[in-house]
Amino acid sequence: xxxxxxxxxxxxxxxxxxxxxxxxxxxxxxxxxxxxxxxxxxxxxxxxxxxxxxxxxxxxxxxxxx
Numbered sequence: 001x002x003x004x005x006x007x008x009x010x011x012x013x014x015x016x017x018x019x020x021x022x023x024x025x026x027x028x029x030x031x032x033x034x035x036x037x038x039x040x041x042x043x044x045x046x047x048x049x050x051x052x053x054x055x056x057x058x059x060x061x062x063x064x065x066x
Contacts, residue, residue, distance in 0.1 A: 005026065006023045006024065009021075009022055011051070013042035015044075015045045026063060033060060033063075
């Protein structure tokens with residue numbers, strides 16, 4: 001996969017809403033995970049949050065398979 005290609009994944013916000021198709025470039029997502037600046041947004045409750053360590057690990061593992 002080219003680092004400029006967009007990757008998308010689903011998540012769940014802290015209030016329990018399913019957040020679908022979050023899109024980032026692989027490079028952008030890797031960088032934000034590394035420096036701790038990744039914030040996710042829920043369009044249902046209009047809140048943003050930083051993924052917890054388990055979710056960060058899941059995203060990193062998922063990125064490695066892309």
